[in-house]
Amino acid sequence: MERDFLSNVELYFSENISEKSGKIYITGNEARHIIRVMRHDEGDEIFITAGKGKIYRTKITGLGKDEIVSEIIEEKEYENNLENVSLCIPILKNFDRLEFALEKSVELGITNFIIYRAKRSGPKNPKLERWQKILTAAMKQSLRSYLPKISFVEDISELKDENIIVFDQKYEEAFTSWIARRNTLTEKTFFVFGPEGGLTEEEITGFSNLTTLKLTSNRLRSETAIITFSVAISLLQR
Amino acid sequence: MERDFLSNVELYFSENISEKSGKIYITGNEARHIIRVMRHDEGDEIFITAGKGKIYRTKITGLGKDEIVSEIIEEKEYENNLENVSLCIPILKNFDRLEFALEKSVELGITNFIIYRAKRSGPKNPKLERWQKILTAAMKQSLRSYLPKISFVEDISELKDENIIVFDQKYEEAFTSWIARRNTLTEKTFFVFGPEGGLTEEEITGFSNLTTLKLTSNRLRSETAIITFSVAISLLQR
Structure with missing residues (x-):
């Protein structure tokens, strides 16, 4: 089951993604939520989507006060069955x-x-x-x-x-x-x-x-x- | 279509029904709502269910401060498809x-x-x-x-x-x-x-x-x- 990739995780959203460098940047409220509420730290794995069909499994490599850099480890692309x-x-x-x-x-x-x-x-x-x-x-x-x-x-x-x-x-x-x-x-x-x-x-x-x-x-x-x-x-x- | 019997009506609820005399009694909040909010009066037709499968088309024959007597004109019985x-x-x-x-x-x-x-x-x-x-x-x-x-x-x-x-x-x-x-x-x-x-x-x-x-x-x-x-x-x- 493809969805197993994702069971019981939190998914975050950031459009600030560089597929070339394999890095995703998260800022603002979303970053603060990940750091302060979810208490994630460097080295932790988090799942991120840019809202265009892919979900990325990533590892946090940099952490500021309200800024996260996370490196893509793996990605899966889903279809939008209801796009029409x-x-x-x-x-x-x-x-x-x-x-x-x-x-x-x-x-x-x-x-x-x-x-x-x-x-x-x-x-x-x-x-x-x-x-x-x-x-x-x-x-x-x-x-x-x-x-x-x-x-x-x-x-x-x-x-x-x-x-x-x-x-x-x-x-x-x-x-x-x-x-x-x-x-x-x-x-x-x-x-x-x-x-x-x-x-x-x-x-x-x-x-x-x-x-x-x-x-x-x-x-x-x-x-x-x-x-x-x-x-x-x-x-x-x- | 059977549901036409009921299109665009308000349905009221009262368990106080005498099928023998063909009368339904409504008291309390439900009666006050019908009289004060919906402004129904003697002679008006209202739909009532006792919650046991039937819907009654009735005519109001008596009206107190928070009490209504309504006479059954017609009734329809529906099935409960999801009773199990x-x-x-x-x-x-x-x-x-x-x-x-x-x-x-x-x-x-x-x-x-x-x-x-x-x-x-x-x-x-x-x-x-x-x-x-x-x-x-x-x-x-x-x-x-x-x-x-x-x-x-x-x-x-x-x-x-x-x-x-x-x-x-x-x-x-x-x-x-x-x-x-x-x-x-x-x-x-x-x-x-x-x-x-x-x-x-x-x-x-x-x-x-x-x-x-x-x-x-x-x-x-x-x-x-x-x-x-x-x-x-x-x-x-x-």
């Missing part, structure tokens, strides 16, 4: 629930997130910086090697020419039967979740390449629908 | 996460919960009353008609003679392949999730009728594993 999956999530009323859905989705392997303001979204503003931190932490926690990305669009119609899947309980075809007909998602696909109250007709008819699916036969809260989708696509896609 | 599924959840460090997992699992149709103190659980005490409220609210929110039950056992060995499934990333067989070999769970089965740090060997070897499965190939937080299971069993069981 983008989750489009509306601004919800309750940000705790939204953030929980983001965290769970990353743990399940989702790496692309678009937050949008639905017509029925409230006036709250997105907190992209905070959310990026949540995504990065969830990537590390679940030992994943692709840094999830999140962006914001004020209007979902920006995606009007993309492959769009809209979920609503009122639609006929079940997501499970739709996904069973596919081995893998070969094209970039945007899975759009509605806000409390759903998408408007205008929002839905604006998409030129639209598939409508039902996720479950029962009513789900917005954040439950998002998590349900993430579980289903991660378990059912091969 | 019991989730065994350890006392976790973070009760917010535990409660989120409970709520999501009810939304996905789980109705039996056992909270246990694992050897590696902390010293926190269960909050059964609070958790029952969360379960009841989630049942209503997701328009389900079976009142979820929750209980606490101090030691998981009380279940030693039951059909037990233990999940851990280290096991060989995947849950998805295990469930694919079953059409439906014909026997009562207890799905045991470990605490942070996992179950001890002693806890695991204490079960006489044990199946070990891997839920996903990636590491998941305890509450994510619980939710992932709930999604999978609700989508994959027929």
